[in-house]
Amino acid sequence: MMIENIKKQFPIFSNKVQNNDLVYLDSANSSQKPQVVVDRIYDFYTKEFSNVGRSVHYLAVAATNLYEETRTLMQKYINAKDPNEIVFTKGATEAINLVANTFGQKFLKEGDEILLTELEHHSNYVPWHYLRRSKGIQIKFAEINSDGEISLESIERQINRNTKMIAITHLSNVTGAILPIKEITQLAHSKNIPVLVDGCQGAPHLKLDMQDIGCDFYAISCHKMYGPTGLGILYAKKKWLEALPPYQGGGGMIKEVNKEGITFGDLPNKYEAGTMATAQVIAFGESIKFLNKIGIENIENHESELTKYGEEVLRRNNSVKLVGNPKNKGSVLSFTLDGIHPHDIATILDEDGVAIRAGHHCCQILHDKLGLPATARASLGVYNTKEDIDKLNESINKCKDIFSK
């Protein structure tokens, strides 16, 4: 794969940031956008704009078709069985809230348990916490091992007959650990427990096959997947979308309304209340086409090579401590530097145009467990190169220089 060409497809890299070439290592936070995606937004607003699904005029019909085309593209991309298993949300956070809220309403009662892991992002904890308050449910946490991984056994250990849902990340946004979600799903299903996967970090980097994985819910953040902000996707098996109550109420999701009551629309409308993020959905179709063009296998190879290279380079750098050491690791390199706080690292790196993130990355429970108030994190995307890693390493050395004064 001609990776140089891929970087060229992202306009931001042809601009200087504070007189530096941008070394963007914050893709786990949000990815940059390829030209085709930005162009699609521009063209849609300037030549084709209309709201979808409501009016019968030409532009509205065309927009509606484009909108539904993305649903089908996404269905195929993740090999879902039915396009109506794709629900557009405002983000992965909303997708998880949707499931926790509606599943909680319908199926949970006091004493029921939800099983999470210590790796979970706040977005896959707070929505369940609400049910602790409103329904009196319990939350259990599968524990990480010393490499920052979650094994099938650590999940199995926490399952009991009160377990009503297992909600786990696909790929940790801190340690990079890739969880055995297919095996976990098989285990869970053998005990009749549904599985939600927080796929924020999985979807942009790993080949997805919903029918193979078998999970019940999979939450995706489009802005991390070379798509626009303000858009997420909930994949959910049709039987769940049919069984669960609707989430938000409003225009577009109803069938009949009168003063006494309401009947709700069929899928996918039931979960898409109000005017949706039309332009973003349509532009996200281009993100999927972009990914398809490169090929997810090529992306996996490229990124796994880069991740290995990054691990090597940083390990060779004595003062760097990598956070976690999972065997099956996605494109995240979290680290600490002796005696230098991650925020100081991020500021010094930024001066060289190296953009990383410092903090707890919305994983406070994990950081508590690791005994680290904060970590520095370099995370990769399809556009990154070995040169980017080398620049990261150089800038890390600069931190050491400055602090050794």
Add this chain to the structure above:
Amino acid sequence: MMIENIKKQFPIFSNKVQNNDLVYLDSANSSQKPQVVVDRIYDFYTKEFSNVGRSVHYLAVAATNLYEETRTLMQKYINAKDPNEIVFTKGATEAINLVANTFGQKFLKEGDEILLTELEHHSNYVPWHYLRRSKGIQIKFAEINSDGEISLESIERQINRNTKMIAITHLSNVTGAILPIKEITQLAHSKNIPVLVDGCQGAPHLKLDMQDIGCDFYAISCHKMYGPTGLGILYAKKKWLEALPPYQGGGGMIKEVNKEGITFGDLPNKYEAGTMATAQVIAFGESIKFLNKIGIENIENHESELTKYGEEVLRRNNSVKLVGNPKNKGSVLSFTLDGIHPHDIATILDEDGVAIRAGHHCCQILHDKLGLPATARASLGVYNTKEDIDKLNESINKCKDIFSK
């Protein structure tokens, strides 16, 4: 005001739609976007993109500042007291769901009543309907008069000591009636009842002063206000945002998290869980600047002149029946044609490039009351002209020709 120049600021009008000039009369559904807004999105994604509020690198800091700048611009635009009274949502529908859900959780119990009007959009009914099911509350409807208006008296008539919230539209998206929301709020507050205004149709067309109106909540749909899709705004008085529980849970809205519990962040973060619609918020800042540049008073004048002209022209056309006849009317012209179904009208108009909407416009209760299964609706924006109205009228005549065969 040089209205010709304003149309020129919207790129869509310089393109032909199916070989016709576009006569866009569907702004109540969604407005077209000025060049400055589309350009801002383009520039942000191609030169400045980063997620907000999380990383400390240069792009992230800049994006965060731009994001918060829109909050302040909006605060000033609607004269809210505090920028933290502006909450970004995915749409007006979410804004109303947010209030109904959190207010319901905290303050409502069986037998309490919510007072709506017969003019309400499904988005200002379904969220309250949920509380009927979950909490056993009642929903009352203030009735319209024969002109399709809601008077202060029709509200007063339905208030009793169980009334816990009044939720009303600012401007009907069907009859165009503008409600006396300031007087209704005064009445409501004299009885200690909070007021939510569905401002979807008010915000793009009317001068707003939250401190003068005094309402507790005001919901806005940015895509109807010359802004991007996938974005809405909830204005809420600070005391409410402090008193109500959070809505969705996730990253960015917490203070401290551990396995046992969570403390929530301060305003405005408390209600902005997960990655927000960064690019859309930043671009919406340009929509506000665009509106400020023209001046909302000029917009009000222009649109009210056009509305009057439209009423005249359509009244002169014998077979047209206008829906509603409010004294205080916003830029909506709903109508029926004897013997021709609104969908047939919309199709025939579309052939001339005249884009209107046909149906119940998410106001089924109102249509039942009016005894109309559907209506045709032409709705206006700042870019419309008298010529657009004339073309509408010509195409209506064509409908008559075709159907009189």
Add this chain to the structure above:
Amino acid sequence: MNLKELYQEIILDHGKNPRNLKKSENFNKDAKGHNPLCGDKVHVFLKIDEDKKISDISFEGSGCAISMASASIMTDLMKEKNEKEVKELISDFLDMIKHNPELKSKNLDDNEKTKLMSLSGVKQYPMRVKCATLAWHTLTSAINNSQNETNSEKLD
């Protein structure tokens, strides 16, 4: 001109004066259809005899000219047809309205074909195809004794 093709005389006639617009007496099958997008509604009633022939068919509903005309023409054509013929005719019509230039059926006389073909102009109006097909999908539901309301938005 396109619009003239869409709103042909036959359609306008059936749209304004729909045939069989009533509730059949003694019907033994029925089904409801709905197009949430535009609010079109239809309720189809059938009387199927022991020899599987439709001895009576009618409908109630409201909607645009296209949907009323389509229901009217459909009910006219289906009378005295047996179940197999009905099913063939439905799929022939649906194919025609979406893909094919012509009807394939051998069971229709020229006059009947002309009536049905009058709906073919809808093809160029994708948003209106649902109007034309609603009654036909609903008839399928009635024959299959389906309890679910037919939603033409989902089917086309």
Add this chain to the structure above:
Amino acid sequence: MNLKELYQEIILDHGKNPRNLKKSENFNKDAKGHNPLCGDKVHVFLKIDEDKKISDISFEGSGCAISMASASIMTDLMKEKNEKEVKELISDFLDMIKHNPELKSKNLDDNEKTKLMSLSGVKQYPMRVKCATLAWHTLTSAINNSQNETNSEKLD
């Protein structure tokens, strides 16, 4: 060069070896501060005597070099100052860190001024201003007996 200005020797020294990093015995006022963005935390302890003088001041917390150095320098300077002087100094510092090139206070000797001015490089790093001001806002809360945790993200 900017970074060198930010990470001056004084800051690195105070950052690595913060003074007064402990919980004062017999403190009679205290307050907690927090910067949710980066997780910096500080807890300031004061002993204010009857004559309104600070006889002891200390802090506990964790954070970046800037926030630790700022708390360390602040606690050093505040000792033996009375409430009025403390408030003046706080507002002088906050002005300097955000807008002014210099400190205005007449209550500081040159050595003290140099120490404080070492934090002025932060001005060019808007995201880090909150780190430098956290301890100072928290001190204000302590003096005012505020119960709310100070959130420097909201204040700057």
